Amino acid sequence: MGKYFGTSGIREVVNEKLTPELALKAGLALGTYLGEGTVVIGVDTRTSSEMLKNAVISGLLATGINVIDIGLAPTPLTGFAIKLYGADAGVTITASHNPPEYNGIKVWDKNGMAYTPDRERKLEEIMDSGQFKRVPWNEIGKLTREDPREEYIEEALKTVSLEDSYTVVVDTGNGAGSILSPYLQRELGNRVISLNSHPSGFFVRELEPNAKSLEMLAKTVKAMNADVGIAHDGDADRIGVVDDTGKFVEYEVMLSLIAGYMLRKYGEGIVVTTVDAGFALDDYIRDLGGRVVRTKVGDVAVAEELARHGGVFGGEPSGTWIMPQWNLTPDGIFAGALVLEMIDKLGPISELAKEVPRYVTLRAKIPCPNELKEKAMEIIAKRALESFEYKRLIDIDGVRIENEEWWILFRPSGTEPIMRITLEAQTQEKAEELMEKAEKLVREAIREAQG
Missing domain, CATH: 3.40.120.10 (Alpha-D-Glucose-1,6-Bisphosphate, subunit A, domain 3)
Incomplete structure (x- = not known):
């Protein structure tokens, strides 16, 4: 996770961390990063979406980027519109499944794929540097409105x-x-x-x-x-x-x-x-x-x-x-x-x-402040490897340990201050036994990370 971008763009409580000022910076940074071209922007139904959209648009126009505003649009429609209009990027103002007080800014590539963490880091660097491209009055980007639903x-x-x-x-x-x-x-x-x-x-x-x-x-x-x-x-x-x-x-x-x-x-x-x-x-x-x-x-x-x-x-x-x-x-x-x-x-x-074959899947969310996630994960990884008899380890995202009968994944959320446990076993009894052990391990690791 970066300073502003999590696993799914910027996503915060509106007018606390996600302000019009931050949205403006994001627009300026994206425009500076692209240098030239066109960006499609769409919003979800949240009460704050228009406010944040207009701030992002202002930033983009100030850097000379043309903007196609498709208004209220589900994320898939933004992705479709990027390709339809031959745009260089897209922005969705959304917090997806989060509660209504949240909103977010998610950036999409010209092929409809979300920006990778590397590209988001570049945007963060530009946002923090304050070194934004500014064009003269006669080169400000053009704003048009389209509806690609049909x-x-x-x-x-x-x-x-x-x-x-x-x-x-x-x-x-x-x-x-x-x-x-x-x-x-x-x-x-x-x-x-x-x-x-x-x-x-x-x-x-x-x-x-x-x-x-x-x-x-x-x-x-x-x-x-x-x-x-x-x-x-x-x-x-x-x-x-x-x-x-x-x-x-x-x-x-x-x-x-x-x-x-x-x-x-x-x-x-x-x-x-x-x-x-x-x-x-x-x-x-x-x-x-x-x-x-x-x-x-x-x-x-x-x-x-x-x-x-x-x-x-x-x-x-x-x-x-x-x-x-x-x-x-x-x-x-x-x-x-x-x-x-x-x-x-x-x-x-x-x-x-x-x-479809059936297994028993259990999920748990355990509160964990964002600043403790890294330290807690280090402790969890070490303890999990010591506590469970596993055959395979996948550590590309959190820690997943598995054998033929079950698997457990310990992973910090990229969108909320929680640690997630997901596991699967062949019986309810085994799944509950594993979950009890896993939850205890995570709670202890978070306490230890707090010092």
């Missing part, structure tokens, strides 16, 4: 098509997906029922799409006898799915199913996932000619590996999926269309899900 839907319909029509309930969580996801589903020929689709900036459910936050979606799918429920977080780069029986489909299961479908659709190859993904994916795609490559948590790491290996699909067990045939921006909206195509070709999700 083109997005047109392009999506060239890639995804359905033979039949389905009843789909779409829950966009009052986020930016409201303006696009239900419309794409309708254009696919489906009957669409929308939930929480007024983009107010006041969120009526927790934004992370999970079993608890999607209880209303699950009830609606059941009550309306729908074929599927599709949900998004605040900027719609993620997808959560409720099956035809009204049951939330666990992320690991959905990740395996869609990876398998992509291998069927595009041919065998590499599937990229992160160190917090379980064994089910490897087991499920092996017979479909897929091979799993694991990388750091975060969509930029997944996108980089996809580009490096020419992978077929990339996804995290958080509902963040990247379809390289479409774009290197994580896209929950296009993912929703693919889920419908999978149902159309292969059958109901409740049936497909039975084929």
Whole structure:
């Protein structure tokens, strides 16, 4: 983590750490770094988004950069617009699944991939130096406004098509997906029922799409006898799915199913996932000619590996999926269309899900001040290696220890002051035993780091 940028751009509480002044600096720094060209900017529905967007735009224009403002736009639409307009970069004003008092600034490359940590460090250096490019009055950048939604839907319909029509309930969580996801589903020929689709900036459910936050979606799918429920977080780069029986489909299961479908659709190859993904994916795609490559948590790491290996699909067990045939921006909206195509070709999700191997996955969050994370991780790494009998170690992002029966990942959050533990085992009893030991180890390490 850098001074301003975490694992997913700048993300802080508004008017505390994330102020218009900081947003202006970010705009000036990006403009200075690019030197010339065009930047697309879009915002999610948060009450602070317009304020921060205007500050970033001012910084960009002052350095001579042209700006295309696409207004309220889910992150996938920003990624799409960068390529559509041939821009040199993109900016999304979003805090994704964080609570409404947060917002963020995320920068995208011209190929739709998020800026890598190295590039973010360069932006931080420029922000701190104060050495910004300033152009004279007659060279200030030009601001234009565009709406690329129609083109997005047109392009999506060239890639995804359905033979039949389905009843789909779409829950966009009052986020930016409201303006696009239900419309794409309708254009696919489906009957669409929308939930929480007024983009107010006041969120009526927790934004992370999970079993608890999607209880209303699950009830609606059941009550309306729908074929599927599709949900998004605040900027719609993620997808959560409720099956035809009204049951939330666990992320690991959905990740395996869609990876398998992509291998069927595009041919065998590499599937990229992160160190917090379980064994089910490897087991499920092996017979479909897929091979799993694991990388750091975060969509930029997944996108980089996809580009490096020419992978077929990339996804995290958080509902963040990247379809390289479409774009290197994580896209929950296009993912929703693919889920419908999978149902159309292969059958109901409740049936497909039975084929995915099941393990017991447990997750824990333990409060840890940001300034203690590095020291605590050093202690955790040492103790974990001493305390558990493991066969393999992956330390590209936190510490993951594993053997044939289980795995445990200790990792500091890049977006919140917490330490995360994720583990998987073959039985509930074993998973709970491992978690108890892991939690104790982490709490002790944090106490020790405090001195």
